Amino acid sequence: MNPSTAGRRPSSASEWAIVLWSIGGVLALLVQAIVRLLPRALEPILDGSLDAVAGLAYLASIAGLAYSEGYRGFQQRFSPRVVVRALHLARHPEPLLVIAAPLHAMALIHATRRRLLGSWSLLLGIIGLIVLVSKLEQPWRGAVDAGVVVGLSWGAVATLVLLIRACRGSPPEVDPDLPKPG
Numbered sequence: 001m002n003p004s005t006a007g008r009r010p011s012s013a014s015e016w017a018i019v020l021w022s023i024g025g026v027l028a029l030l031v032q033a034i035v036r037l038l039p040r041a042l043e044p045i046l047d048g049s050l051d052a053v054a055g056l057a058y059l060a061s062i063a064g065l066a067y068s069e070g071y072r073g074f075q076q077r078f079s080p081r082v083v084v085r086a087l088h089l090a091r092h093p094e095p096l097l098v099i100a101a102p103l104h105a106m107a108l109i110h111a112t113r114r115r116l117l118g119s120w121s122l123l124l125g126i127i128g129l130i131v132l133v134s135k136l137e138q139p140w141r142g143a144v145d146a147g148v149v150v151g152l153s154w155g156a157v158a159t160l161v162l163l164i165r166a167c168r169g170s171p172p173e174v175d176p177d178l179p180k181p182g
Helices: 015-045 052-091 095-099 102-103 113-134 140-167
Strands: none
Touching: 015 052, 015 102, 015 140, 052 102, 052 140, 095 102, 113 140
16 A cells, blocks of 8 residues: 555544544554653652662663664554554545544554564563563652653654644655455
8 A cells, every 4th residue: 555645634523533543542552651660760860769870770761762662663663553543544434444543544454464463572571571571660650650651652653743744745755554455
């Protein structure tokens, strides 16, 4: 599928509603995670438990996850595909996919086999990392959570910026990884 045809800007109220539901659902998940993690990320700063080593780990986590999660993961990969898939679904709505539009936008349903395997593997890996990080003591958990908050925030902003650009006529040029018809 040609990404430029998948990414045409919405032109009707129903297309806008589908795009907003798709991307709004994804953003709601990101914002919920940010709000949940932010108090834990700030805890070592607020309680004064950051010594020099923990402070360096805190800054390294923020820098490392801003780059790997925010820039490389979200801005370069996840967010462009979310926007293109949301725009495609708006243009080619199918009732069940519209109901599950955020899952569709995240390529957790109705994608190529390879994309489905990648998306579900990534999701399961993230769940595993959440379990491991939850076992860390402060200030180390706060350091990781601070990096994750920055990465998720970067991802939310990148998704919004790419959506705005797409609606102005410059959609991301990525393959939406949709299954072949038939």
